[in-house]
Amino acid sequence: MKFFAVLAFCVVGAIAGPLSSDEAALVKSSWDQVKHNEVDILYAVFKAYPDIQAKFPQFVGKDLDSIKDGREFATHATRIVSFLSEVVTLSGNESNLAAVHTLVTKLGKDHKARGVTKSQFTNFRTALVSYLSSHVSWGENVAAAWNHALDNTMAIAFKQLDD
């Protein structure tokens, strides 16, 4: 099983390649500027893509502005943002790449089981990048580093998800 995870990573790596240390540092330093804006980030995702909100049994059909200050919203926002923080932290050390692969594969499997699609993950990515671009010091180099990081992450998750 371990062997398979590492092998699968190498296949992904052959397409995109791991981040350079400069890219990893840019992703980390920009993420540090927003990683405590959990509710704000989930709000931005739901606002841009209501079909993502609709997949949550606890939020479906509810008015976004009325749920965003609630405890359930904060709890879930923290789960998602902590997951991203963990991936960003691990990705700064090449020795942890197999661990990142395992985590993101599990995320993909768990979300497939909930009927979440590749295109919803892509939309999540779009909303996240849009949030970052207006809340961190942004520029071509930061954008390119995030693109590379998200290409890698999405490639792993997509293996588990349907269209």
Ligand code: HEM
């Ligand atoms: C893009 C569409 C997505 C949808 C529709 C979606 C939906 C869901 C749902 C319905 C749950 C269960 C919530 C609960 O039972 O309280 C969940 C859990 C979770 N989601 Fe997502 N999610 C999406 C993307 C993501 C992404 C991109 C990440 C990470 C960056 C993520 C991270 C998590 C985590 C960490 C959990 C809690 C652990 C788990 O139950 O798997 N989600 N998601």
Ligand SMILES: *[C@@H]1O[C@H](CO)[C@@H](O)[C@H](O)[C@H]1NC(C)=O
């Ligand atoms: C990188 O990760 C490995 C394995 O988890 C660990 O032993 C090592 O100390 C880490 N290196 C740095 C610079 O954090």
